[in-house]
Amino acid sequence: MILPVILSGGSGTRLWPISRKLFPKQFIDLVNESTLFQDTIIRLPKESSKPLIICNEEHRFIVAEQLRQINSKNNGIILEPVGRNTAPAIALAAFKSLQIEKDPVLMVLSADHVIKDNEQFHKSINTALEIAHNGKMVVLGVKPEKPEVGYGYIEINNFENNKYLNIISFTEKPNLKTATKYIKSGNFFWNSGIFLFKASIYLNELKKYEPKIYKFCKSSYDEKSIDDDFIRINSKEFNKCPSKSIDYAVMEKTDKGVVVPFNGGWSDIGSWEALWESKTKDTNNNVCEGDVSLNNVRNSYIYSSNNLIVVNDLSDMVIIDTQDALLVSSKKKSQEIKNIVQKLTQENRNESDNHRKVYRPWGYYDLIDIGLGFQVKRISVNPGAKLSLQKHEKRAEHWVIVKGEAIITRGNEVFKLMQNQSTYISKGEIHRLENKGKNSLEIIEIQTGDYLGEDDIVRLEDKYKRI
Numbered sequence: 001m002i003l004p005v006i007l008s009g010g011s012g013t014r015l016w017p018i019s020r021k022l023f024p025k026q027f028i029d030l031v032n033e034s035t036l037f038q039d040t041i042i043r044l045p046k047e048s049s050k051p052l053i054i055c056n057e058e059h060r061f062i063v064a065e066q067l068r069q070i071n072s073k074n075n076g077i078i079l080e081p082v083g084r085n086t087a088p089a090i091a092l093a094a095f096k097s098l099q100i101e102k103d104p105v106l107m108v109l110s111a112d113h114v115i116k117d118n119e120q121f122h123k124s125i126n127t128a129l130e131i132a133h134n135g136k137m138v139v140l141g142v143k144p145e146k147p148e149v150g151y152g153y154i155e156i157n158n159f160e161n162n163k164y165l166n167i168i169s170f171t172e173k174p175n176l177k178t179a180t181k182y183i184k185s186g187n188f189f190w191n192s193g194i195f196l197f198k199a200s201i202y203l204n205e206l207k208k209y210e211p212k213i214y215k216f217c218k219s220s221y222d223e224k225s226i227d228d229d230f231i232r233i234n235s236k237e238f239n240k241c242p243s244k245s246i247d248y249a250v251m252e253k254t255d256k257g258v259v260v261p262f263n264g265g266w267s268d269i270g271s272w273e274a275l276w277e278s279k280t281k282d283t284n285n286n287v288c289e290g291d292v293s294l295n296n297v298r299n300s301y302i303y304s305s306n307n308l309i310v311v312n313d314l315s316d317m318v319i320i321d322t323q324d325a326l327l328v329s330s331k332k333k334s335q336e337i338k339n340i341v342q343k344l345t346q347e348n349r350n351e352s353d354n355h356r357k358v359y360r361p362w363g364y365y366d367l368i369d370i371g372l373g374f375q376v377k378r379i380s381v382n383p384g385a386k387l388s389l390q391k392h393e394k395r396a397e398h399w400v401i402v403k404g405e406a407i408i409t410r411g412n413e414v415f416k417l418m419q420n421q422s423t424y425i426s427k428g429e430i431h432r433l434e435n436k437g438k439n440s441l442e443i444i445e446i447q448t449g450d451y452l453g454e455d456d457i458v459r460l461e462d463k464y465k466r467i
Contacts, residue, residue, distance in 0.1 A: 002129060002196070003075070003104040004044050004051040005093040008037055008063060008111035009083055013341040014150070014271045014334065017325040018303070021353040026112035027062050030275060034070070037063070037111040041072050043118050045125055048107065052096060053077045054089045060230055061361035061464065074229060075100055081235035086193075087249035088241045091206055091217035092233060094199040105132045106202065108195040108246075114278055116265025124262040128196040131164055137197040137205070137254060138164065140262035141189030147179035150270040150335050152191035152247065155182075156259050164258040165189075170247040189259055191247065192266055201256065209253045216241035227465060272318040272334040276301040290321075301331065324356040361464040362387055363440070374448050379433070381406075381441040386434035388462035395449030395456060397425040399433070404441035407434040430460065 012025030019025035026037040034042065041051060052075045055063050060079055067074060078092050090108055097104050107125065115121050128138040141154050150173060157166040170191065174182065182188040207214040216237050223234035251257045269275050279287045279301075286297055290304030298315040305322045318334050320327040329337060344352035357366045362385035369376040381387070381404075389409065399408075400422040408415050408423055409432035417423060425431045427449065435441035459466060 008055040013338040095221040120264035132196040140194040141259040381435040388459040394451040398446040
């Protein structure tokens with residue numbers, strides 16, 4: 001039996017402005033009607049057990065909702081209080097897995113990759129599984145098609161038994177000159193980030209080569225708390241853990257590491273150019289999504305979320321228009337968009353982390369207008385959901401019901417409001433919004449005050465156990 005471990009902690013900054021820190025690319029339907037995260041679950045081999053998910057604390061409700069949408073059960077959702085790269089994340093999964101099965105073979109997968117040929121994927125997994133049962137630590141290697149600066153590379157030596165190759169070294173995202181050299185040599189594979197090995201072997205090798213990672217992951221997992229499917233590790237202990245990838249922490253050092261070749265249309269969709277390559281194009285080699293009109297445009301990716309985009313006499317471009325941000329870039333340099341996101345973060349721009357539409361465990365809100373001393377949100381509450389019992393120190397709120405039936409808590413009152421009815425929540429007043437109906441509840445919320453930040457929330461009671 002294979003126990004899948006799904007790593008879902010990435011931020012996908014190279015696909016900004018669609019992918020953002022609080023709603024990154026793995027949770028977006030970039031390639032088809034399901035999200036990359038859901039595709040990762042759907043393509044699991046039938047002989048796999050229920051997956052074990054590892055994600056950021058702030059993504060936990062997105063993961064739970066997307067699992068629910070595809071009716072997928074799980075073996076737990078481990079919440080990382082802070083990112084520490086893949087070696088610690090996999091260690092947490094390995095400790096958990098030993099409580100699920102005696103000594104399972106872990107199949108480690110990234111939640112944001114594309115694989116076009118599932119049949120070939122399953123064949124490679126079966127080959128790797130046999131080798132992993134014999135005590136090896138296997139990584140699937142993809143034969144490079146071109147010099148690619150957005151992928152990691154594995155240097156290999158020679159075949160053994162015509163099934164796997166020996167590992168010499170790993171390199172993370174080389175520059176173009178180095179990547180070109182790798183391709184010409186013929187001794188390198190792209191690192192797919194797909195690993196198979198026994199849980200006990202991984203932990204033994206980690207303890208041998210990175211004892212601090214082993215120590216702090218074990219202590220943080222031993223002091224965990226469990227909330228339904230969510231597994232919260234001890235943040236104080238985990239914060240002490242070094243940050244290191246599995247490639248450098250274990251795979252490059254161990255004598256058990258091998259590569260199994262894999263050719264299944266793999267991509268980590270690490271840039272707009274990579275996404276463009278994966279999509280169907282028109283006769284001029286363009287990918288167009290949304291309301292787009294072109295004249296003499298070639299080899300470009302144009303996406304509109306709502307506005308009409310008209311492009312004239314350009315080539316090799318990326319133009320991405322969302323509700324609150326417009327990106328214009330050369331396609332060739334789209335890897336460098338991560339630098340833009342870093343700059344926006346340094347400038348404390350909300351657009352680096354958040355979309356205009358922000359998802360919450362109870363639904364979402366859409367910031368539709370903002371000005372001096374006010375902002376307006378469209379709030380949608382899922383059936384059976386409710387917001388926390390809360391108050392605000394610095395703002396007042398006016399709610400107008402536009403769809404559905406709302407149960408309102410305001411101070412000591414609890415009452416019902418229907419479409420076109422409204423209520424006012426004064427500054428400092430305890431309140432809650434609840435939807436007991438079978439359909440979505442939608443309201444318009446007008447906030448007024450000197451400070452309108454999301455951190456001006458004092459939660460007194462919360463169904464979703466948020467702080």
